Amino acid sequence: MIEIIGFYFFAISSIFLFGVSIFSKKTLYAMTALAGGMIFISGFFFLLNADFIGIVQIIVYTGAVVVLYSFSMMFFDAQVEVNERVRSQKLIYSLSVFSAFLLFLMILTPIVNQNLKTEYAITPKIGNTELFGIIIFTKYLVVFELVAVMLLVAMICGIVLVHKDMDKKEEVLS
Structure with missing residues (x-):
């Protein structure tokens, strides 16, 4: 609940x-x-x-x-x-x-x-962090890479948008 x-x-x-x-x-x-x-x-x-x-x-x-x-x-x-x-x-x-x-x-x-x-599916020889890494980099590798690319594109778009706003402010001040 x-x-x-x-x-x-x-x-x-x-x-x-x-x-x-x-x-x-x-x-x-x-x-x-x-x-x-x-x-x-x-x-x-x-x-x-x-x-x-x-x-x-x-x-x-x-x-x-x-x-x-x-x-x-x-x-x-x-x-x-x-x-x-x-x-x-x-x-x-x-x-x-x-x-x-x-x-x-x-x-x-x-x-x-x-x-x-x-009960958790944790094997005694492999730790939780290691198991997580194995799953991420085998089963979900494509999704992991897509998220990285999306974050990179979002960062580049943010920089471009801020740069455009700064150019507009310079034109107004000139």
């Missing part, structure tokens, strides 16, 4: 944050939402007992977003004052308390249910 609640929590949170990242007009808001969305995506891996991939997701992808965040602060005008309009603080507080309560339940459930035995 807690896995279903966790799945829906991470799904709704990550879709919401990625939506904020796409539709936000402020660069820093978009980068913050993108980093939060990547952290919530790692929650799926933790739900599937793939701790190694979850930690790699946090370190690699969220670290890359933080680097992108720092570059965007350098290239875009981050010194501009931001006037925020908070429409409903009660809604923000209630969503924060609800999210904290769900996270608390997800952390507490494995501690309470320690007596449940689950």
Whole structure:
């Protein structure tokens, strides 16, 4: 039951944050939402007992977003004052308390249910990380390479889009 609640929590949170990242007009808001969305995506891996991939997701992808965040602060005008309009603080507080309560339940459930035995397909001579590497580089090699190519194309498109915006600003200033 807690896995279903966790799945829906991470799904709704990550879709919401990625939506904020796409539709936000402020660069820093978009980068913050993108980093939060990547952290919530790692929650799926933790739900599937793939701790190694979850930690790699946090370190690699969220670290890359933080680097992108720092570059965007350098290239875009981050010194501009931001006037925020908070429409409903009660809604923000209630969503924060609800999210904290769900996270608390997800952390507490494995501690309470320690007596449940689950069987994993781990061979005694091969570790979990080694088995993961064997599966990735044999069964899912094409998918792994396609994801790498997609990330490379996304990075190149981001650089081209930023370069076009910088050229437009130079033309306006001239």
